Amino acid sequence: MNSRPQPKRTLTAQLNALRTTALCLFAVSMILLCAFVFMLTSMGKVGGSSDETTATSETTTVPTTAETSATEETTTESTTEATTTGAHASYPADTKIIALTFDDGPDKCTPQVLDALERNGVVATFFMIGQNVSGTDASVLKRMVDLKCEIGNHTWAHKTLTKLSVDEAYEQLQKCDQAIMDKIGQKATVIRPPEGAGLMQDGLFKYSFENKEYVVNWDDVCCPKDWAKPALGDAHYTAQYVIDNASDGSMVLLHDSHQSTADSLDEMIQGLKDKGFVFVTVSEVLESRSASLGLTVEKATSKGWDSSMLMEAYPGGPVYGVRYAYVSSKLMFEERKKS
Numbered sequence: 001m002n003s004r005p006q007p008k009r010t011l012t013a014q015l016n017a018l019r020t021t022a023l024c025l026f027a028v029s030m031i032l033l034c035a036f037v038f039m040l041t042s043m044g045k046v047g048g049s050s051d052e053t054t055a056t057s058e059t060t061t062v063p064t065t066a067e068t069s070a071t072e073e074t075t076t077e078s079t080t081e082a083t084t085t086g087a088h089a090s091y092p093a094d095t096k097i098i099a100l101t102f103d104d105g106p107d108k109c110t111p112q113v114l115d116a117l118e119r120n121g122v123v124a125t126f127f128m129i130g131q132n133v134s135g136t137d138a139s140v141l142k143r144m145v146d147l148k149c150e151i152g153n154h155t156w157a158h159k160t161l162t163k164l165s166v167d168e169a170y171e172q173l174q175k176c177d178q179a180i181m182d183k184i185g186q187k188a189t190v191i192r193p194p195e196g197a198g199l200m201q202d203g204l205f206k207y208s209f210e211n212k213e214y215v216v217n218w219d220d221v222c223c224p225k226d227w228a229k230p231a232l233g234d235a236h237y238t239a240q241y242v243i244d245n246a247s248d249g250s251m252v253l254l255h256d257s258h259q260s261t262a263d264s265l266d267e268m269i270q271g272l273k274d275k276g277f278v279f280v281t282v283s284e285v286l287e288s289r290s291a292s293l294g295l296t297v298e299k300a301t302s303k304g305w306d307s308s309m310l311m312e313a314y315p316g317g318p319v320y321g322v323r324y325a326y327v328s329s330k331l332m333f334e335e336r337k338k339s
Helices: 005-060 065-085 110-120 130-134 138-146 166-184 202-211 235-245 259-274 282-289 297-302
Strands: 096-105 125-128 150-153 214-216 250-255 277-279 323-327 330-333
Touching (some): 096 110, 096 282, 138 166, 150 166, 166 202, 235 259
Parallel strands (some): 096 250, 096 277, 125 150, 214 323
């Protein structure tokens, strides 16, 4: 008699549970729908912000004349500061540094020379002739740069500058730099006049001053004269001569046009390493030794150089518009007396 109401209560409970579930599902659906609408709205705002940013950017890319001038002044000051305060080569006084330099290339042996430099983990400076550069694949020069070697200007056609006018000398250097620029997108940083001549050539020093390129000769004491006998054709003689005569700060004159010179490099480099030498570029020799040797603008002026055509690369640094030379392995400024 008490068993019949039981199913009725159970059915009612089931209906209530079903109703509750439906309401929960509806509520969840509404929450999800609201969230979806909110997300779409937010994305629209982000898109609008992006468009506004773009529009703002486009609007502000056309500055006024005053703004342009201010920007140019700021850029100039920033560039100057970077140039004068940047890192420069510096080696302790007891560090023996040496710069291997190669003139008259690029030539047939240049790739072999680069192989030797890479194999031994050292750098060098290449004073190149513009005509040769023009006829050389750019990959050769790019490899020099990749190996951290320095690019030098040895004029366009290897003409002795003392036989040229000021304008002709200037043009020889300018054409060489342009040939290098065409190949690798940068010019030389140092100049070596053919045969070391041209001390009285104003075109040379005008170019040095205006284009910020150091002018250097080479250390006469450690030069093996690889273009003539007994060095020419004798790799061992060439290597041993340099090893026996090199000193701190030497710039060694070699040529990448001679097979015996290319063949001498492994022995030469190892012998110099055994004597404690560190291999650097020409600019690094000047940066690390000029100040300690007293090679200042004042010193150059006292030697007869025109002070108005002299410029320090950075405060206390090497000088443009003057020639660095050697006498008995000592780096110096030569006396400049016009004829």
